[in-house]
Amino acid sequence: MTRLPILLVPVLLMACSPEGEAPPVVDSGWDQSERPAMAPQPQSEDFGDRNTGFEPAFEGQTRAPLPGQTHDWRVETVGERLGEVWGFTFLPGGDILFTKKSGTLHVLSGGQASGPIEGLPAIDTDDQGGLLDIVLDQDFPDNRLIYFSFSEPRGEGENGTSVARARLSDDRSALEELEVIFRQQPAWDSSMHFGSRLVWGEDGTLFVTLGERFHPAPRQLAQDPTNHIGTIVRIEPDGSIPQDNPFTTTSAGADAVYAYGIRNSQAAALGPDGRLWEIEHGPQGGDELNLIEPGGNYGWPVVGYGEQYDGTPQHERASLPGMIDPVYFWDPVIAPSGMIFYDGELFPQWRGDIFVGGLASRKLVRLTLEDERVTGEEWLEMDGRIREVEQGPDGAIYVSDESNATILRIVPAQD
Template identity: 60%
Template sequence: MFRSASLLGATLPMLLLGTACAQPVDGDLSSEAGTIRVETVVGDLSHPWAIAVLPDGGMLVTEREGRLRHVSAGGALSAPLSGVPAVETAGQGGLLDVALDPDFAANRLVYLSFSEGGDGGNSTAVARGRLSDDLSGLDAVEVIFSQSPKVDSSGHFGSRLVFGRDGNLFVTLGDRQSGAFRGEAQNLGSHIGKIVRIRPDGSVPDDNPFVGRAGALPEIWAWGIRNSQAAALHPETGLLWEIEHGPRGGDELNVIRPGENYGWPLVTLGVEYSGLTIGDGLKTAPDMVDAIYSWTPVIAPSGMLFYSGEAFPDWQGDLFVGGLASTALVRLELDGERVVHEERLLEPLKQRIRDVAEGPDGALYVATDEAEGRILRIVPAR
C-alpha cells in the first residue's frame, strides 16, 4: 500500500526517555503503522554484525571481534561459543554473517562468514559446523569456501549468506576497497566484487552460469558488485535481492539474476569520496543491469529482510534494510520490482543498524553496530 510520497524519508519523533546526557533506546516511537515499542533484548555486545533466529525464538549473534554468542528467548547472553574459525580482525573484517542450514532442525548446521588471513593478505571465507546440543559451541567446523585472490586490505568483505529455495548458498563478496584490485569486479577469473553460489558443502552447482566457461570461476553467479552487506531472497519469486554500498552516493538495490553484470566500477551512481568522477562517469551501460532503487546521500545499507509476520499486518511484504550512516531501519513498500514508498524508523535512537531479522512471533529484531551494541526488539505498542 502506498501511503504518501510526502512522507518519504521522514524522521519520526520519539518520546524522550531519560536525561539529556543519556542516549535513550527503549521506549515508544511513532511510525506510519502506529506507535511501536523498542525493547532491549540483550546489551553488552561489541559490534554485533548478524542475527540468526533459532526455532525456539533464541538466536545466534556474531560479534565482529570474532565471538559467536547464543541469546536465549528470554534474553540470557552466553559466553562465547567454541569452535569459531580463526578470524583476522581489522577494519571492516572479522566474524561477520551467520546463517542456519535450511534443514537446521534435523542437522543443526550453522554457516559463518569471516575474514580469513593467508598468503597475500585476507579474503572472505565461509565455514560451517554443527551447533552442539548444549549450545556451547560448534563441532566439526570446516571452511567450505575462500574468496580468491587474497588482498592486503581491511575493507569491503561483503559477506551476506542467503540460502536459495534449492538449498544452495549465495555469498556476497566485496571488491576489497583496494585501488589495485578495483577492476577485478569485472574479471570473471576472480571472486572479487562477485556474488557466488555454492552447495552447502562448498562444491559448485552444475547450473551456475559460468560453469565450463574458459577463464571464469565456476562459483560466480553475478558480477560487477561493489560491496554488498544486505541480501535476502524474495518470498514470491525466489530471486536474490541485494543492496550494495555506493562510494559517495549511489547505494544500489538490485535484483540478482544469474550471469548478469551489475556494472561496478564501470557504471555507478556515485562519485569518489574526493568528489571526482569514477571512470568515465557512466550511470548506465548496455549489457549491464541498472539498480531498481538507490540512495544519495547513502544510507550505508547492512542487513535486509522481507517481512512476513503477523505482528505488523500493514508491513507484510515490505522490505526492511539496516542503515549504518542513516542510523535507521529503512522500510520499503514494493510494487513488484518497484519501490513505491520509503519510511525510516529508529532514526532518533542514533544507532548504527547492522542487521535485521524476524522472530517467530513476528517481532523485528535489529543489531546495533556499536562498541556497546545491542539486540533490539520492535513490536506494536500496547
C-alpha cells in the same frame, strides 16, 4: 496515520522462551507519556542534496515518496552490552545465535549472552574484518549445522572472505567438525569490503555476497567474473558448485560466480517469488538495490550513482548497455546493512515490504514495491548504527544496533 515516537524501552528479561516463540521482553513500566517527539518521516525535500548530477535511468529509481500507509511501532531491548553484533539468527525455541565482529560467537538466552563458543577458526579482525554473518542449516533441528562467514587470514598480510560450516554442540558451548567450504579468491592485502551476507536459496543452495576489497587494484577485478572479487557466488551446502550456475559450461567466469560488478553488499534476501535481491554500499552516494539475475553484470566500478570520497568523479556515466541498472539507489547514502522482506502477521500493512538497516544514517528503511519497482520509502529513525535485520519467529522485526551494543525488537505500539 499518526506515527508514534520511538521508544527504547528499558526491560527486564525473562528466561528462555518456549518452542517457536521469540525471546520474551517485559515492559519496565516507564511512563510512555514522557516519550520525546519522533523525528519526521522523509518527504522528497528531506533527502538532502545529491552528490552527483547523474539522472535516474527511469522514473522512481530514487527518492520515492512516503508510502500512503504504515504502522505505529515501538522498540524494545532484547539484549544489551553485547559488543558489535554483525549477524544473528534464531535457534529453535527463540534463543539468538549471534556473531561479534571482534571474532566470537555467542547465544543470547533470557537476555543474557553466553560465554564465547569454542572452536572458531583464525579470524582477521582488523578494520572491517571479523566474524560476520551466520545462518542455520535448513535441517538444523536434525543435524545442528551452522554456516558463518569471516575474514580469513591467508598469510603475508593477505586475507579474504571465507565460509565455514560446523556442528553446534548439544550444550551450545563449542563448534565440532568445522570445515571451510568456500574461500574467496584471490586473497588480498586489504582490511576493507568483505561483503559477507549469507542467504539460502529456495533450492537449498547458498548465496554469498563478496566485496571488491576497496582498493583501486582489486576494484577493477569486479568486472572480471573469472575471480570472486566483487561478486555474489552460489554454492551447495558442502561447498561444491551447482551445475546450473551461469558460468559452469563456459570459461567466461568462475564456476561459483552467480553475478558480478558488485561493490560491497552487506544486505541480501530472497523476495516473495524466491529471487535474490541485494543492497550494496556505494562510495559517496550510489547505494544500490539490485534484483540479481544469473550471470548479471551490475556495473561496478564502471558505472554508478556516486563519487569518490574526496569528491572527485568515480564514473563517467551511471548506466551502460550490458550492465544492469539498479532497481533503486540512494544519493546521499543510507550505508545499508542487513535486509529482509517482511511477511509476518504483526504488521499486516508492511507485508511484502523491504526493510534494510542504515549504518551512518541510523535508520531502518522501509521500501514498498510494485512490479519490481520501488513505490515508497519510509524511515524508521533509530538511535544507532543498524547492522543486521531479521524477522523473528514472533513476526517482530529484530535489529542489531552496533552503536549501543544491543539487539532490539520492533513491535506494534501499545494503545
